[in-house]
Amino acid sequence: MTKQESHDFRRGSINVSESNHMPKIETADDLKTAVLDAVNTQSVTDIHTHLFSPPFGELLLWGIDELLTYHYLIAEVFRNADVSYPQFWAMSKTEQAELIWQTLFIENSPLSEACRGIVTTLDALGLDVGSRNLQDYRDYFADTTVEAFIDTVFERAKVSKVVMTNDPFDSAETPVWQSGDTGDTRFEAALRMDVLINTYEEVGYEHLRGLGYDVDPNLSTGKTYKEIRRFLETWIQRMNPRYMAVSLPPDFQYPDDGVLGRLFDNCILPISREFNVPFALMIGVKRAVNPQLQMAGDGSGKADLTSLETLLRENPDNKFLVTLLSRENQHELCVIGRKFKNLMIFGCWWFMNNPSVIEEITRERIELLGLSVIPQHSDARILDQLLYKWKHSRRIIADVLVEKYQTVLDVGWTLTSAEIERDVNNLFGGNFDRFLNGN
Ligand code: RAT
Numbered sequence: 406m407t408k409q410e411s412h413d414f415r416r417g418s419i420n421v422s423e424s425n426h427m428p429k430i431e432t433a434d435d436l437k438t439a440v441l442d443a444v445n446t447q448s449v450t451d452i453h454t455h456l457f458s459p460p461f462g463e464l465l466l467w468g469i470d471e472l473l474t475y476h477y478l479i480a481e482v483f484r485n486a487d488v489s490y491p492q493f494w495a496m497s498k499t500e501q502a503e504l505i506w507q508t509l510f511i512e513n514s515p516l517s518e519a520c521r522g523i524v525t526t527l528d529a530l531g532l533d534v535g536s537r538n539l540q541d542y543r544d545y546f547a548d549t550t551v552e553a554f555i556d557t558v559f560e561r562a563k564v565s566k567v568v569m570t571n572d573p574f575d576s577a578e579t580p581v582w583q584s585g586d587t588g589d590t591r592f593e594a595a596l597r598m599d600v601l602i603n604t605y606e607e608v609g610y611e612h613l614r615g616l617g618y619d620v621d622p623n624l625s626t627g628k629t630y631k632e633i634r635r636f637l638e639t640w641i642q643r644m645n646p647r648y649m650a651v652s653l654p655p656d657f658q659y660p661d662d663g664v665l666g667r668l669f670d671n672c673i674l675p676i677s678r679e680f681n682v683p684f685a686l687m688i689g690v691k692r693a694v695n696p697q698l699q700m701a702g703d704g705s706g707k708a709d710l711t712s713l714e715t716l717l718r719e720n721p722d723n724k725f726l727v728t729l730l731s732r733e734n735q736h737e738l739c740v741i742g743r744k745f746k747n748l749m750i751f752g753c754w755w756f757m758n759n760p761s762v763i764e765e766i767t768r769e770r771i772e773l774l775g776l777s778v779i780p781q782h783s784d785a786r787i788l789d790q791l792l793y794k795w796k797h798s799r800r801i802i803a804d805v806l807v808e809k810y811q812t813v814l815d816v817g818w819t820l821t822s823a824e825i826e827r828d829v830n831n832l833f834g835g836n837f838d839r840f841l842n843g844n
Pocket residue numbers: 455570652687755784786
């Protein structure tokens with residue numbers, strides 16, 4: 406086919422590719438339809454959440470009062486309500502939810518991403534958002550069982566699996582892990598190591614001793630490293646985690662002869678290699694910038710990514726999943742992604758999980774890394790949030806894909822809907838599986 410014929414072909418009525426007999430994308434409308442179809446119907450693996458399967462009992466949060474008291478909304482209510490920190494924390498959850506509803510939804514319009522998320526969620530559940538009737542919403546959840554609700558949410562959000570955040574030192578989780586039955590297999594584990602790595606000298610080593618590991622607070626003996634490796638092995642065997650993870654402050658350094666560097670080099674990196682369990686680094690959080698806000702009081706900061714480059718270069722046989730909390734670091738991270746195949750960039754984390762920033766980051770990643778990224782995770786803490794977080798993100802991912810596909814179609818590239826489906830499948834889970842299972 407000549408170039409001219411090919412251009413005519415895109416505009417014309419015949420739309421079957423000679424090579425593979427798949428319908429070709431011909432018009433801007435075809436493209437939009439094919440991308441929206443793929444993005445809205447394909448199910449996603451959500452690689453970082455704070456959700457739990459039913460055997461974890463009260464750790465699995467769901468329902469309108471949990472949605473309203475999400476820590477993202479708690480940070481916002483203090484900006485508008487005439488309430489002091491101690492007054493707020495003295496309230497029951499029901500009262501806090503009512504204050505947040507009244508302040509952020511009735512006395513003000515719910516336009517922040519966290520507020521808008523509640524409106525999207527209620528709508529996705531078929532509730533009448535126009536009524537603004539909190540009691541009706543409460544009644545809906547009161548009539549539902551958690552198992553039924555999990556099915557409803559997974560189905561409507563088109564999520565096939567979620568990865569939990571599992572703390573081996575959390576006494577609320579331990580009995581479930583020891584029972585060997587974590588129930589619903591759609592919930593997979595991630596071995597979270599914040600306590601071990603970030604607070605080893607303060608509390609981490611004591612926790613380990615409490616569990617029968619012979620460790621010292623200064624990491625001064627080879628025995629201690631061996632014991633920590635034994636601890637990690639035990640938990641990897643118990644949880645079968647998809648990855649190990651830690652959140653780190655913006656000033657994290659590597660190499661480092663302090664606790665972090667010694668734990669990395671002598672315990673975590675060797676175990677991560679040996680068991681082929683990648684290490685996820687979530688870099689850029691400043692914990693407790695305002696302690697009065699409790700869990701809502703963390704902030705973000707720009708990191709020096711030289712440390713990340715060193716880590717990737719010096720540990721080529723280790724796999725790292727990385728997400729960053731500062732907008733200013735995102736472009737640099739993409740450049741690093743071009744240099745190291747042992748890095749998989751994932752998600753728009755926390756303060757990055759807002760439409761304007763997701764759009765910018767997604768575009769930047771595709772331009773620098775093509776489709777070899779995991780564009781999003783939800784970070785959902787409340788089951789219902791899967792509905793809004795994925796709905797909002799899918800829309801942006803679709804818009805960016807349409808724009809990018811259009812640029813190559815404009816100059817004569819051909820594309821089928823099957824190829825679009827393949828690409829979306831990689832973004833929504835294929836890349837994650839391949840990164841975990843490959844060499
Ligand atoms: O996004 C959040 O809910 C944060 O509070 C954090 O949990 C963060 O995602 C983390 O995993 O540390």
